Each structure stands twice: as structure tokens, then as C-alpha cells.
Amino acid sequence: MTDTALPTSLDAFDLAILEFLQRDNATPQRLIGEAVNLSAPAVQRRIRRMEDAGVIAANVALVDPAQVGQPLTLVVEVELVSETAELIDAAKRGFAAVPEVQQCYYVTGEADFVLVMLVPTMAAYEALTRRLFFGNNNVKRFRSLVAMDRVKVGLTVPLKDGVAARTPPRR
Amino acid sequence: MTDTALPTSLDAFDLAILEFLQRDNATPQRLIGEAVNLSAPAVQRRIRRMEDAGVIAANVALVDPAQVGQPLTLVVEVELVSETAELIDAAKRGFAAVPEVQQCYYVTGEADFVLVMLVPTMAAYEALTRRLFFGNNNVKRFRSLVAMDRVKVGLTVPLKDGVAARTPPRR
DNA sequence: TCGAAGAATGAAATATTTGTGCGTGGATGT
DNA sequence: ACATCCACGCACAAATATTTCATTCTTCGA
Structure with a gap:
């Protein structure tokens, strides 16, 4: 790969x-x-x-989450206790393996990870939380932001800029 | 619509x-x-x-941002000054209209909005910042998290759970 | 219990789309 | 100026998608 x-x-x-x-x-x-x-x-x-x-x-x-029983979107910031390369990698692999984790970014700044998660109910989220964060003693702290509106959701990449510069004429 | x-x-x-x-x-x-x-x-x-x-x-x-000149991903939390319905809506429309804003969630909690953005360079981000946040006097505060690794990026929705319960037999 | 109605299915036929081979024209480089 | 290289368009072949239709299965009511 x-x-x-x-x-x-x-x-x-x-x-x-x-x-x-x-x-x-x-x-x-x-x-x-x-x-x-x-x-x-x-x-x-x-x-x-x-x-x-x-x-x-x-x-x-692209599937509409609400229509397949996942009406709740959460953005979660996760801060780790220890940031050794191995533990970071372990965290990456761990988060990536969870189906409910739709997206996972390893970021600089006050948090170490930002997750976008999908769940059916708050109860389900609470359970996930228990498994993923409380159950992982390398997680120092996490902060949940519940999405009230998925204002814009997509993976569309802007194409107008940024490429032109390094585009040689093809013929 | x-x-x-x-x-x-x-x-x-x-x-x-x-x-x-x-x-x-x-x-x-x-x-x-x-x-x-x-x-x-x-x-x-x-x-x-x-x-x-x-x-x-x-x-x-799905297009790989890095290959079309958008190697930088940022997660940005935005907090507004005033949260009247109109101003919220204006913010939603504003963010949604920006091509660099790949995703935008209106959230509860310490922030009002979470944005996922794509830019070619930090300079470009700084410029965007100026236009989007400093140039909008309803933005109280924003916090940028730079993605070092897009660990998992997709819009895949988990299907194993959540639907079964409310699925009547088709025939 | 039996029969009718509705829904969804699979097989076959048709239409549409995608894939490939070949010859041509323009740009580059010698 | 000539040769070479790419990418193009056209025409044909292959594969895929879509429609049609008869059948089966399930459900509901007599």
C-alpha cells in the first residue's frame, strides 16, 4: 500500500x-x-x-447518515498523555479502525487529534466514549462538540488555484 | 431544494x-x-x-488534495459574537460558499462552528483568515489546528448498527 | 383453507456506455 | 527540415446498464 x-x-x-x-x-x-x-x-x-x-x-x-440510523455527528478533540511516536501511531491505528470514526486528523495545537464521529444516539456515543477514551489511559482529555447542523459536508477539493502554477503545457 | x-x-x-x-x-x-x-x-x-x-x-x-495543490488541511473552530438566528444563518451561508471550506458543522459547546479547510500554503490560509474571520466582525475568536496527518478521511457511514431496529421485513 | 392482489424477482432483449486499435496532426528536439 | 513523441478523434468491439415480461412468493381477505 x-x-x-x-x-x-x-x-x-x-x-x-x-x-x-x-x-x-x-x-x-x-x-x-x-x-x-x-x-x-x-x-x-x-x-x-x-x-x-x-x-x-x-x-x-455518499450515504446520508440520518437515513441509515446515524443521525448524530460529533466533532471530538482528543489530547493524549504521552506523545511518543509509538503511542501516537497506536492512537492513529486505533481511531482509524473504528467504523464510527468517519474522519481522524492528527493535528498540532491544543489538541492532538480531531475526530468526526457518527452515532445513532447519545447513549451510543456515551458507550463509545467509554470504550475509546476512558478505556484508553493514554487519553488525557477529550472535548465533544455535537453537530446541530451539518452545514456543508463533502470531500470536494478546490481546483481553481494551486495547480496552475506547476502545470506545464501538455504538448 | x-x-x-x-x-x-x-x-x-x-x-x-x-x-x-x-x-x-x-x-x-x-x-x-x-x-x-x-x-x-x-x-x-x-x-x-x-x-x-x-x-x-x-x-x-474523491480527489487527493495534495496532488492538486492543496496539501494543507486545517481544522478551525470559530466562535461568534452574537448568536441570533439571522447571524447564525448568515455565517452558515458564508462558510458554505467558500470553496476552501470543505466541511462546516454548526456545533454546540465551546465553539459555534467547526470548519475543515484545504489550502495550498500557510500564506494562503493567512489570507483566507483575514477575509473570513478578521474581516467578519461577528467572529469573536477562532482557533486553528493544522493537520499533520490525515489519518482517516472519508464520508463512509457505518451500516452494521442503527438500522436493523427499524427495518421491517420487505416482503 | 383457499384464492386474489401486490411486490419483487430472474431471464432475456435492448440500449447505452465504456474500452481498444489505428491512423493522423501538431509540438518538441535534434 | 526531419524524425519522434503524444495525444487526439474515429470506428469498432466489449461490457455494462436498462427495460420488458412472465413467474414466484408473500400477504390479506373471504
């Missing part, structure tokens, strides 16, 4: 295609092609390339 | 299908069918239904 993250170069076509796929990856290549002025095969080759290069990390369906 | 969130009922087949689609929605229906013991058309009908019901909110490609 090594990162095949070579410094891929993306041109305006690639970005335009990504723009589509980030919104709806079921869009037929033909339509994308029409929109960006490219043939379907060209679009297909570019998509393939970006998938191979890891620019496109995955193609997934 | 109304939520078509009727209390859809999902059976074990639906959940098994979702399990697949959450991992890779390019999986051929035939394969899903084989895996869950259903014909391709049956799988297709169920997917369609879940899309219509909003259980499947979207089908998207």
Missing part, C-alpha cells in the same frame, strides 16, 4: 474533468467530453491516468 | 449494496449481485430507489 504519488501534471482539461467527477462520477464520458471539448475516449484516457496516478483516490457513493 | 427524506426502509440487501457502493461505486451491478445473491436488475432497482429516496446522496470521485 505505497503511495503512488508521483508529481502528476494536470492541465486545464484534467481539472475540468475532475470538476465534473467530484460532483457526479456517473456522468457519461460522452457528456463530459462535450462539455470540455474532447472526445469520449480522450476523457476516458485522462480519467484512467488520474486514477492510476492517485489523483482520483476513489469513486464512492 | 427540499429534503426528500421519507423514512425509507432498508433491508439487509440494501445495506449490503450500500456497503459496496460506499467503497467503490464503479463496481458492476453484476458483481454486486453475485456477492449479495441478487440479479443485476434487482441490484439496479434497489440502487435507483435509494438514490431517489436520498439514502444515496451523491456519487462522486
Whole structure:
């Protein structure tokens, strides 16, 4: 599982295609092609390339948590007691393995980890809490923020900036 | 833009299908069918239904931020001065409209909002900060946590629990 | 207990989309 | 100026998705 993250170069076509796929990856290549002025095969080759290069990390369906019995979202900050490399790694692996932990970031600052969690009920969260935090004596402190509104949830990456600079003309 | 969130009922087949689609929605229906013991058309009908019901909110490609020039992830807590309904709503709309804001949660607790942001550089973040927080006099305080490691990033929803209880047998 | 109605299924046929081979044209470099 | 390299578009082939239809299973009522 090594990162095949070579410094891929993306041109305006690639970005335009990504723009589509980030919104709806079921869009037929033909339509994308029409929109960006490219043939379907060209679009297909570019998509393939970006998938191979890891620019496109995955193609997934987004599920509404509320409709599958997980109406509660929490953001949790976790502070550890000891920050040795091994304990940090252990924590990472531990959090990552929990299905309820949708996202986990290892961060600088007042907290060590930020978790985004999904649970059916507060009771379930309380139980999780017990298992994950109280049951781990390397957890010094944690702070729970309950989401009242998932104002914006997605993994869309802004594409307008940041790439242009290091984009050599393709031909 | 109304939520078509009727209390859809999902059976074990639906959940098994979702399990697949959450991992890779390019999986051929035939394969899903084989895996869950259903014909391709049956799988297709169920997917369609879940899309219509909003259980499947979207089908998207996940892009690696680092490879498109957005290597920095930050988690930001924002506290507002005034919390009138209008100002909260204004803040929601404001944050949601910013492309760099990948996620935005309105939360209870010590902060009012938690944002997950993507930027190319710290300089870019500083500029954003100026525009978004210092430039908004309803922002009392904000706290930035820089992600050193995106340990686990996804929008996968746990499906094993929480649904079974309110799942009537389909036939 | 039996029969009718509704729902969902699988198999087959059709439509659509995706994938591949090949020849062409433009840009780069010698 | 010429050769080479890429990426393109076109045409065809393969695979996948979608529709149709007859059947089975379950449920509900007589």
C-alpha cells in the first residue's frame, strides 16, 4: 500500500474533468467530453491516468447518515498523555479502525487529534466514549462538540488555484 | 431544494449494496449481485430507489488534495459574537460558499462552528483568515489546528448498527 | 383453507456506455 | 527540415446498464 504519488501534471482539461467527477462520477464520458471539448475516449484516457496516478483516490457513493440510523455527528478533540511516536501511531491505528470514526486528523495545537464521529444516539456515543477514551489511559482529555447542523459536508477539493502554477503545457 | 427524506426502509440487501457502493461505486451491478445473491436488475432497482429516496446522496470521485495543490488541511473552530438566528444563518451561508471550506458543522459547546479547510500554503490560509474571520466582525475568536496527518478521511457511514431496529421485513 | 392482489424477482432483449486499435496532426528536439 | 513523441478523434468491439415480461412468493381477505 505505497503511495503512488508521483508529481502528476494536470492541465486545464484534467481539472475540468475532475470538476465534473467530484460532483457526479456517473456522468457519461460522452457528456463530459462535450462539455470540455474532447472526445469520449480522450476523457476516458485522462480519467484512467488520474486514477492510476492517485489523483482520483476513489469513486464512492455518499450515504446520508440520518437515513441509515446515524443521525448524530460529533466533532471530538482528543489530547493524549504521552506523545511518543509509538503511542501516537497506536492512537492513529486505533481511531482509524473504528467504523464510527468517519474522519481522524492528527493535528498540532491544543489538541492532538480531531475526530468526526457518527452515532445513532447519545447513549451510543456515551458507550463509545467509554470504550475509546476512558478505556484508553493514554487519553488525557477529550472535548465533544455535537453537530446541530451539518452545514456543508463533502470531500470536494478546490481546483481553481494551486495547480496552475506547476502545470506545464501538455504538448 | 427540499429534503426528500421519507423514512425509507432498508433491508439487509440494501445495506449490503450500500456497503459496496460506499467503497467503490464503479463496481458492476453484476458483481454486486453475485456477492449479495441478487440479479443485476434487482441490484439496479434497489440502487435507483435509494438514490431517489436520498439514502444515496451523491456519487462522486474523491480527489487527493495534495496532488492538486492543496496539501494543507486545517481544522478551525470559530466562535461568534452574537448568536441570533439571522447571524447564525448568515455565517452558515458564508462558510458554505467558500470553496476552501470543505466541511462546516454548526456545533454546540465551546465553539459555534467547526470548519475543515484545504489550502495550498500557510500564506494562503493567512489570507483566507483575514477575509473570513478578521474581516467578519461577528467572529469573536477562532482557533486553528493544522493537520499533520490525515489519518482517516472519508464520508463512509457505518451500516452494521442503527438500522436493523427499524427495518421491517420487505416482503 | 383457499384464492386474489401486490411486490419483487430472474431471464432475456435492448440500449447505452465504456474500452481498444489505428491512423493522423501538431509540438518538441535534434 | 526531419524524425519522434503524444495525444487526439474515429470506428469498432466489449461490457455494462436498462427495460420488458412472465413467474414466484408473500400477504390479506373471504
